[in-house]
Structure formats: structure tokens, C-alpha cells
Amino acid sequence: xxxxxxxxxxxxxxxxxxxxxxxxxxxxxxxxxxxxxxxxxxxxxxxxxxxxxxxxxxxxxxxxxxxxxxxxxxxxxxxxxxxxxxxxxxxxxxxxxxxxxxxxxxxxxxxxxxxxxxxxxxxxxxxxxxxxxxxxxxxxxxxxxxxxxxxxxxxxxxxxxxxxxxxxxxxxxxxxxxxxxxxxxxxxxxxxxxxxxxxxxxxxxxxxxxxxxxxxxxxxxxxxxxxxxxxxxxxxxxxxxxxxxxxxxxxxxxxxxxxxxxxxxxxxxxxxxxxxxxxxxxxxxxxxxxxxxxxxxxxxxxxxxxxxxxxxxxxxxxxxxxxxxxxxxxxxxxxxxxxxxxxxxxxxxxxxxxxxxxxxxxxxxxxxxxxxxxxxxxxxxxxxxxxxxxxxxxxxxxxxxxxxxxxxxxxxxxxxxxxxxxxxxxxxxxxxxxxxxxxxxxxxxxxxxxxxxxxxxxxxxxxxxxxxxxxxxxxxxxxxxxxxxxxxxxxxxxxxxxxxxxxxxxxxxxxxxxxxxxxxxxxxxxxxxxxxxxxxxxxxxxxxxxxxxxxxxxxxxxxxxxxxxxxxxxxxxxxxxxxxxxxxxxxxxxxxxxxxxxxxxxxxxxxxxxxxxxxxxxxxxxxxxxxxxxxxxxxxxxxxxxxxxxxxxxx
Ligand code: COA
Ligand code: AMP
Numbered sequence: 001x002x003x004x005x006x007x008x009x010x011x012x013x014x015x016x017x018x019x020x021x022x023x024x025x026x027x028x029x030x031x032x033x034x035x036x037x038x039x040x041x042x043x044x045x046x047x048x049x050x051x052x053x054x055x056x057x058x059x060x061x062x063x064x065x066x067x068x069x070x071x072x073x074x075x076x077x078x079x080x081x082x083x084x085x086x087x088x089x090x091x092x093x094x095x096x097x098x099x100x101x102x103x104x105x106x107x108x109x110x111x112x113x114x115x116x117x118x119x120x121x122x123x124x125x126x127x128x129x130x131x132x133x134x135x136x137x138x139x140x141x142x143x144x145x146x147x148x149x150x151x152x153x154x155x156x157x158x159x160x161x162x163x164x165x166x167x168x169x170x171x172x173x174x175x176x177x178x179x180x181x182x183x184x185x186x187x188x189x190x191x192x193x194x195x196x197x198x199x200x201x202x203x204x205x206x207x208x209x210x211x212x213x214x215x216x217x218x219x220x221x222x223x224x225x226x227x228x229x230x231x232x233x234x235x236x237x238x239x240x241x242x243x244x245x246x247x248x249x250x251x252x253x254x255x256x257x258x259x260x261x262x263x264x265x266x267x268x269x270x271x272x273x274x275x276x277x278x279x280x281x282x283x284x285x286x287x288x289x290x291x292x293x294x295x296x297x298x299x300x301x302x303x304x305x306x307x308x309x310x311x312x313x314x315x316x317x318x319x320x321x322x323x324x325x326x327x328x329x330x331x332x333x334x335x336x337x338x339x340x341x342x343x344x345x346x347x348x349x350x351x352x353x354x355x356x357x358x359x360x361x362x363x364x365x366x367x368x369x370x371x372x373x374x375x376x377x378x379x380x381x382x383x384x385x386x387x388x389x390x391x392x393x394x395x396x397x398x399x400x401x402x403x404x405x406x407x408x409x410x411x412x413x414x415x416x417x418x419x420x421x422x423x424x425x426x427x428x429x430x431x432x433x434x435x436x437x438x439x440x441x442x443x444x445x446x447x448x449x450x451x452x453x454x455x456x457x458x459x460x461x462x463x464x465x466x467x468x469x470x471x472x473x474x475x476x477x478x479x480x481x482x483x484x485x486x487x488x489x490x491x492x493x494x495x496x497x498x499x500x501x502x503x504x505x506x507x508x509x510x511x512x513x514x515x516x517x518x519x520x521x522x523x524x525x526x527x528x529x530x531x532x533x534x535x536x537x538x539x540x541x542x543x544x545x546x547x548x549x550x551x552x553x554x555x556x557x558x559x560x561x562x563x564x565x566x567x568x569x570x571x572x573x574x575x576x577x578x579x580x581x582x583x584x585x586x587x588x589x590x591x592x593x594x595x596x597x598x599x600x601x602x603x604x605x606x607x608x609x610x611x612x613x614x615x616x617x618x619x620x621x622x623x624x625x626x627x628x629x630x631x632x633x634x635x636x637x638x639x640x641x642x643x644x645x646x647x648x649x650x651x
Contacts, residue, residue, distance in 0.1 A: 022424035022435070025104040025285065029438035029467070036438070037064065037274075037468055040281040044273070044316075045079050046070045047246050053166040054465060060486040061473060062465040064274035065249035072253055072272045073150035075280075077113055080106045085318050088292060088510040092344050093139045095325035096336060097186040098219060104139055109146075112390075115242035116147035116232075121242050122229075123178050123211045129154035130255070132176035132209070133231035133301075134158045134198055135166060136185035136326040140215045140232065141301045142311045144180040149253055149272075152245035154555040156255040156267070159302025160185045160194070161522075161588030166265075167201035170257050173267055173475060175207045180232075182215040183222035188330055195222035246293075249273020255475045256304055258410035259525035261514050263532075266484070267475030268410050274371075274468025275413065278439070279313035282414050286406070286437065287348050287381065288421035291318035294344050298324055298337065303522070305384065309350055315413075322346065328355040335368030345376035352384035352521030353391045353405075357551050362393065368397040375479050377401055379421055383408060384521030385553045386509060389430035396428075407433040409495065410523065411471045411485070416440045416462065416495070432506040439467030444501055449489060454503045457510060461492035499596040515610070517546030517554045519590050526610075529556055529591055532584045538566045538573050543600055544591075545614040547646060557617060557646065558594035559637070570596040595640045613637055617646040 029036040034053040041053075051067030077090070086107040093102040098646055104112070110402035127132060131148040133155060136142035148155040156174045158167050171179075178200075185192045195214060202208060214222050224231060249552040253272045257265040283289045295317075297309035314321035322344060328337055328351070337359065341349060363369070380395055380403045387405040396403045402425065406418035417617070419426050419434035427432050436442035441463030444452040452458040464486075470493075474481040488494050496516070499509040512518075515526045526544040533542040541561040546554040560577060562570075574594045581591040601609045604627055616638050641647035 005291055020424050022420050022426070022438075024437065025420075025423055025438040030441050033439070033467070037277060041065065041273075041277045043280045044070065044276050045075055045274075046249075050249065050273075056465060060464050060482070061478070061492075063250045063472075064468040065095050065277070068249035068273050068274055069246050070249055070276070071150065071152070071244035071246060072312070072316075073113060073117075073146045073275055076149075076312060076387045077106060077110050077146060078244060080315075080318045081110050082284040083318070085292075086112070087484060088318075089320045090315060091142060091321055091323055092294070093323045093325070094340055095138070095186075096331040096529065097188065097326050098217070102139065109143070109239070112143045112236070113146045113263050114243070114338070115151060115236045115239045116143055117150040117242035118239035119213070119235040120147055120153070120178060121151060122235075122239060123213075125151055125153050125177055125249065127245055128251070129153045129178075130156060130174045130176040132156050132158060132171060132174060132179045134160065134179065134181045134194060135215070135301065136160055136182055136194070137300055137323055138182065138215070138217075139323050140180075140182065142297050142315075142321075142323065145254070145301070145307075145311055146315075149323050150242060150244050152247040152251065154252045154254055156257065157307065159300060159588065160192070161302075161586050163583055163586035164197045164200035164204060165584045166586055167197065168204035169263075169265060170267075171201060171205040171209070172207050173257075173265075174255055176209050177211070178208045179212045180215075181212060184220040186219060186325065188327060191219045193220050193222070215374045235597065237347055247272050248632075250472075251280065251433050252391070252472065254307065255408055256307060258304070259516055259523050259528060260484070261516070261525060261527045263525075263528040264336045266480070267477070269475050270413055270469070271306075271472050274470075275312070276469075278314045278414055278467060278469025279308055282437075283313050283317040283319065285422045286418050286420050287350075288379065289314075289317065289319055289348055292320070293347040294322065296322035296324065296340065296344075296346045296349050298322075298328070298349065298355060299384075304413060305350065308413055320344075327358075329348070329358045329362045333368060334359045334362035335371060338369050338372040338374060341377050342372040347376055348379045348381060350381040350383070350426055353382050353387045354385065354520045354552055356382070356391050356395050360394050361551065366394075369398050374399065379404055381406060383415070383433075385518040387431070387433075392428070392430045402428065404428070405430075405433040407497075407507065409497075412466070413469045413471070416442060417509070426506075429502075429504075429506050432502070432508050434507065435505050436507060442501070442507065443492070444499065445489060445492075452500065455500055457498055457500045459489065459513060460495045460497045460499045460507075460509065461489045462495065463492055466493055517556060519546075519549075519554055519556065519588075520552040522588055524556065524585075524589055526530070526556060528585060529581055531588060532581050533558055533560055533594075536560075536573070536577050536580055538562050538568060539577065540564075541600055543608050543610055545610050545617065547614060552590065556589065556591045557644070558591065558605075559597050559600060559640070560594060561597055561599060590621055593644050595644050597636060597640045599633055599636070601633040603635060604629050619646075619648055
């Protein structure tokens with residue numbers, strides 16, 4: 001039986017085989033976290049060892065490897081050049097949308113990164129300064145992140161699908177000295193000029209960066225303002241290589257903004273030391289990858305998956321990472337992923353289930369897949385949203401490799417639950433990301449904060465301390481961090497996911513407990529969308545819910561009540577609010593459906609019954625809420641939803 005390592009009074013619930021390396025690692029990580037992670041830390045080069053592995057003096061804000069000195073860029077790049085990997089590909093860039101393929105060896109990466117670091121230093125960037133990146137999926141995005149880390153500065157990468165307004169919010173909060181960008185991104189066959197969006201964001205922002213550096217792409221070149229705008233290639237060509245600046249293990253490496261429950265995103269802060277230790281460990285223990293192998297995370301550098309598994313983890317591990325600029329379908333077809341795997345002998349692919357749903361929809365019989373030699377592929381990893389059993393089964397049947405769902409969050413930086421392929425391969429139960437990963441004291445608590453029995457749904461929380469590599473705090477917002485994650489369940493981190501653990505110790509993640517939705521593996525806040533709708537002059541009241549979607553998992557759907565005296569047609573207002581969300585949040589919000597209703601269903605205390613509306617939209621059974629103010633409104637909502645294709649049996 002698995003022993004609960006954290007408190008004496010809990011029932012022993014799960015079957016455990018102590019000869020299993022996963023179980024040994026899991027138990028060791030919770031019994032003796034300091035010993036466990038100090039051992040893992042031997043894989044990292046430190047300039048000075050730590051004074052203390054774990055400092056809990058400011059709990060719940062724990063710090064790992066206190067007193068140690070290091071540099072992340074050195075560990076991800078230079079030490080591999082020095083250690084015999086100079087000529088090994090570090091980055092494979094494959095871009096069907098620009099017809100480009102390019103390989104950067106570790107030596108070439110070191111040259112580019114150290115020169116860009118020299119250029120940034122020339123622009124005045126020093127330790128602790130922020131550098132913001134607004135970049136498409138090109139190798140220069142990784143070069144920019146690594147160059148920033150080389151200087152001991154802090155990067156903040158903003159996903160290209162966000163609108164100037166969202167970019168401005170992040171510029172205001174992070175106050176970057178320099179912004180790195182590119183002249184354009186390419187979405188399928190559309191070329192999107194980035195510079196006008198960047199200029200607009202800077203215009204909107206109260207903070208003005210001193211410099212912008214723009215990587216000019218031939219598909220659309222940007223006009224540069226003399227003095228503040230610099231051409232990337234020219235700047236790097238004239239720069240001297242810069243060495244690695246020593247930082248404290250506990251110094252911030254990056255800020256990554258993610259959706260909170262309001263329009264103000266949360267700036268998750270990650271450190272240097274703990275982050276390296278955890279990610280390096282995960283490459284062997286979770287992903288079962290050896291240095292020198294090719295690892296492909298088909299995501300975007302703007303998301304946490306891109307930070308951890310396109311950029312840092314594969315490079316810290318001396319593996320080769322793939323930077324793919326394209327879609328799973330349409331660039332040019334649903335065989336795109338199989339071509340990349342066979343061409344570069346990819347050992348493990350990591351992507352979101354939605355990408356597989358898109359491929360399956362285009363090529364249900366997997367005929368394109370059979371045209372490629374996929375013998376290099378050992379494992380498919382899925383994350384970002386719940387993996388539905390159909391998708392898992394389709395992928396497993398056709399790829400004939402284990403399909404491993406794993407669960408994590410921007411805040412955690414790496415997986416909370418997974419089938420740790422380098423430790424022990426448990427049988428897959430479709431719908432479950434398997435077991436808590438070593439380091440994660442995962443529990444399911446009920447409303448009175450008591451542990452739930454096996455199989456009962458409750459709040460998924462993690463006993464503190466969190467393992468290394470997780471969030472340090474929120475940028476400029478310690479109190480918000482405390483209130484969001486540590487206040488509700490004292491001594492625990494609140495994941496804001498609900499779920500259960502079954503009798504075999506398998507974790508099931510069912511739903512968010514807040515207003516976050518997951519659209520095509522992208523995390524979005526319905527609260528932020530409501531703020532935009534509410535700002536429309538004709539809207540009196542509104543609500544946004546996440547409804548089920550066969551391709552993207554979830555989609556946002558809006559309800560608006562119009563102010564008295566509005567003379568515009570409903571269609572016109574809907575068109576305007578849809579456009580407004582696209583302009584303010586960005587195309588990534590995928591907000592396309594909205595309906596006008598006379599009133600919203602509420603409790604007697606005035607709380608909008610979003611959960612009930614979502615169930616009606618998804619044609620699920622629901623109980624009439626006892627506290628509802630006027631039950632007749634639910635019929636009005638149903639009728640209105642039917643006009644936009646919801647609240648009925650869907651294919
Ligand atoms: N820059 C600018 N616009 C972007 C963008 C970017 N980097 N990424 C997405 N967008 C735009 C899209 O073009 C689309 O615009 P449109 O409304 O004008 O068509 C919109 O944002 C919504 O994007 P998305 O939801 O991704 O839809 P899609 O139809 O373009 O692609 C999938 C659908 C399923 C193929 C795609 O979402 C996908 O590959 N998902 C996998 C996601 C993933 O890897 N997530 C990371 C977690 S592992
Ligand atoms: P993000 O911060 O964008 O990575 O989104 C994190 C959220 O995505 C989590 O809180 C979950 O709600 C959801 N999520 C991520 N991975 C999984 C998974 N494997 N299964 C279920 N939900 C997931």
C-alpha cells in the first residue's frame with residue numbers, strides 16, 4: 001500500500017509495488033524532498049553550490065537551492081559545446097509555411113546566442129532587466145530567450161495570437177527595457193505583420209521600451225524607426241559575443257503571463273536553479289529521452305509547453321529540439337506531423353489532443369500516416385486539456401506507440417501527473433493522466449478540506465512545498481499569488497482543477513473550478529471576455545461560458561442583454577462584440593458565437609448561473625438550482641441557444 005507521507009491520519013488507499021522505480025522515486029521525493037532534488041541537481045553545472053536545498057522560512061513561498069550560483073544559458077548551450085556536442089543539431093527549424101528548413105548545431109546556437117546577448121548588453125540590458133519577446137515560431141525566438149538568460153535578465157514571451165491590447169497589458173506590467181520581435185508571423189497562408197501590432201501596443205502602453213529589435217523576414221519587412229528600432233541581423237553581425245552572467249539559483253529566469261479570472265493576466269515567475277533541475281530530471285524520468293535524441297513539442301514558444309519543452313528542457317538535456325512553424329493540418333495536409341517525425345527521426349512527440357482531433361477529422365483512416373516511416377517514434381505525449389478516450393485510442397491504434405496523457409499548468413511549469421516513461425510504464429487508462437509525478441504531493445479535498453475517498457470528485461491540491469521549477473510568485477503581485485493559490489487550502493497549492501484519484505492511484509482531471517476555459521489547448525478567461533463585452537456601449541449585462549466543441553475541446557459562447565433604447569439590430573451588436581473581443585484579446589480567443597437575451601438567469605443573490613447555462617448549451621441534464629430567482633428564464637436561454645445551434649443533440 002502507498003503510505004501517505006505527509007500526515008498520519010489518512011487512510012492507506014492505493015496498491016503499491018515497492019520494487020517499482022516510480023514508487024521508489026515518488027516516496028523518496030515526498031519523504032526526503034531535499035535529498036531527492038539534491039541528487040537530481042548533480043546533473044546541472046553550478047558555479048557555486050547551494051547553502052540550503054530548500055528554504056521554507058517564507059512559506060508558502062518556498063525557495064530551492066538557496067545560495068547556489070549558475071547560469072541557465074550556460075547549462076543549455078555552452079556546456080554541450082564544451083562537452084562534445086558542438087556539431088550536434090540543437091535546433092531543427094521546419095517551416096512549411098515559409099518553405100524553410102534550417103539546422104542550428106550547438107556551436108552555431110552558441111554563436112548566435114552570445115552575439116545577441118552582446119547586442120542586448122550594448123542596448124543596456126543587464127541582470128534583472130526585462131526583455132519582452134513577441135515572436136513567431138522561428139529559431140530566433142529561442143535565441144532571444146537564451147540570450148536574455150545569458151545576461152541574467154528576465155524574459156517574458158507573449159504569444160503571437162494576442163492582440164495589441166493584451167500585449168500592452170504585459171508591457172505595462174513587465175516594463176521591458178528591450179522588445180524582441182519579427183517583421184511577421186505566418187498563419188497558414190496568411191502573413192501577419194507584427195510590427196504594426198507592436199507599435200500599437202507600445203502606443204497604448206504607459207511604459208515605453210528603450211529599444212525594439214526586429215528580425216526581418218522576407219514575407220513582409222517592417223519599417224524601422226531610426227534610434228529605437230534595430231534590425232536584428234545587422235545588430236547581431238556587429239556585436240561581440242557576450243559570456244554567461246552568474247545569477248543566483250533563486251533569481252528569476254522568466255515571467256510568463258497566463259489567464260487569470262480577470263482581464264489582468266497573472267505573470268508567473270520561474271527561477272533559474274530549480275527550473276533547470278526539474279526540467280533536466282523530467283527529460284529522463286517522464287519523457288524517457290536520452291541526450292542526442294530528437295524531441296518535438298508541437299506547441300508555441302508563447303505557451304508554457306513551448307518554454308519548457310521546445311526551449312529549455314531538450315537543450316538542458318543535450319537533446320535536439322524541433323521548432324515547427326505550421327499547423328497539424330493544412331500546411332499542407334494532415335500528414336504534416338508524420339513528415340516531420342520521419343524526416344528528423346523524432347523519438348517523442350508532445351502536443352495537445354486538439355491537434356490530433358484536427359488530424360483525425362481530415363484523415364480518419366490515417367492513410368497519410370501510413371505513407372511515412374515512423375519507426376523512430378517511441379511515445380506520444382498529450383497535454384493542455386483533457387484527452388478524450390476516442391483521440392487517445394485513435395492515436396494509439398494508428399501510431400502503435402504508447403499515448404501518454406499528462407496534466408500540468410503554466411504555474412507548475414512541468415507535469416503534476418503523468419505516466420513516467422523513464423521510471424515505470426503503467427497501463428494506460430484513457431481519460432487519466434496516470435499518477436502524480438515524483439515531487440507532487442497530490443490530494444483530493446472535499447468542501448471541508450478533508451481528503452476524499454478514492455473515486456470521489458473534489459479539489460485537486462498539492463501539499464507544499466511544491467517541487468523545484470514551479471511558480472516562485474506572480475510578478476509584482478505576491479499577495480495575488482498568495483490569495484490565488486495558497487489561501488483557500490492552507491499548506492497546499494490550489495490547482496483550481498477538480499478531479500479524483502481512483503483505487504489504483506490514477507488521477508482524473510475533470511474541470512476547472514474557476515472561469516478558465518481551454519480552447520484548442522489554449523488557456524483563456526471567460527471573465528476577461530465578459531469585461532470586453534461589458535465595455536460595449538449597447539450592452540447592459542453579459543455572460544461568457546465555455547461550451548463543448550468536437551475539435552477545440554471548448555469554445556467560448558457569449559450572452560448579452562442590451563440596454564433599453566438600443567435601436568441597432570441584434571445581429572449588428574453581435575457582430576460588433578465579436579469584433580471587439582478579437583481586437584482586445586486577439587484571434588486566439590476564438591470568440592465567434594454570441595446571442596442576445598432579454599435577461600440572464602441568476603440566483604436570488606444576483607449570481608449569474610453560468611454552470612446551468614453551460615449544461616443547457618451542451619444539452620446535458622441539469623438540476624433546477626434551488627436558489628434561482630426566476631426559473632422561466634432558463635427556457636428563454638434554451639430557445640436563444642437553439643438559434644445558434646446549441647442546447648440540442650449535436651453530432
Ligand atoms: N499568431 C497569430 N494568430 C494566431 C496564432 C499566432 N501565433 N495562433 C493562432 N492564431 C489565430 C488563428 O489563425 C485563428 O485565427 P482565425 O480566427 O482568424 O482563423 C485563431 O487564432 C484561433 O486559433 P486556433 O484556436 O489555434 O485555431 P486554428 O483553426 O488556427 O487551429 C488547431 C486549430 C487545432 C489546428 C490548432 O489550434 C492547433 O494546432 N492546436 C494545438 C495547440 C497546441 O499545441 N497548444 C499548446 C499546448 S500543448
Ligand atoms: P495552461 O496553464 O495553459 O497549461 O492550462 C492549464 C489547465 O489546462 C489545467 O489547469 C487544466 O485545466 C488543463 N489541462 C492541462 N493538461 C491537462 C490534462 N492532461 N488533462 C486535463 N486537463 C488538463
